[in-house]
């Protein structure tokens with residue numbers, strides 16, 4: 602096998618910057634971080650480990666012409682944190698693998714912006730960056746892979762497979778905001794160049810719902826949970842398949858993100874049902890379980906119910922003005 606080609610001059614400088622910037626994060630359960638062959642983590646007693654990896658690929662998940670480096674860094678980590686949140690887990694450490702075109706590796710401003718975006722979100726969620734890898738990209742696009750290690754009390758992590766007929770379906774926050782912001786971005790790519798991380802930018806700076814997932818686990822509220830990364834319709838389909846059930850949504854109950862108001866009605870409904878990357882949580886709970894109106898400051902909305910799976914009926918349906926429609930999983934295909 603050919604020896605991997607590394608970024609000759611830029612790489613050591615890049616790793617030094619990364620190490621210096623990551624060094625400001627609290628170590629948490631990382632006993633040994635960046636700088637050795639492996640990181641060493643102290644697993645919490647009585648817990649199981651959660652592991653997830655997610656690609657962030659230029660041209661697929663972001664464009665350098667549209668997304669600021671801060672946004673790219675933030676979104677790279679947010680994808681992994683959201684997966685930990687959907688299991689009710691506590692993130693222990695993040696690992697970042699980056700393949701950079703030479704021009705980007707030498708662009709200190711881009712690199713610093715990317716790392717600042719990633720490490721600001723890491724600091725907010727007390728997640729150490731404990732290692733990773735860098736390499737020269739074979740093409741002209743930035744390729745990032747984030748790996749998150751988390752933990753949950755043994756046997757108690759939330760999964761997609763626990764929903765039962767009769768359960769109520771809930772979601773956190775509001776839906777369609779990321780798709781609506783992306784639509785605005787595609788019209789005026791430079792519009793949000795200087796946007797800062799906040800709830801007002803659901804596409805550029807999504808906020809993973811770690812505290813909500815942890816509250817659902819701790820208070821034993823949810824029977825199943827998934828994060829809405831691909832869109833409500835597609836992720837609800839995943840949950841239904843894993844649980845062997847079917848679902849009915851009530852269109853009037855779906856919480857529309859304020860940014861969707863700028864869209865035409867059909868596009869607004871499409872953003873809410875199919876728009877990806879909201880990174881809200883979709884969960885189910887038995888009808889008798891009392892679910893608070895908000896958890897960790899995030900509103901919780903009842904949006905439908907789980908029903909028995911019948912071969913003769915569609916897996917998912919949505920009721921709007923007393924009419925039932927079949928709901929197809931049409932999750933957003935990112936930039937395609």
Ligand SMILES: [Mg+2]
Nearest residue numbers: 684687828830
């Ligand atoms: Mg997920």
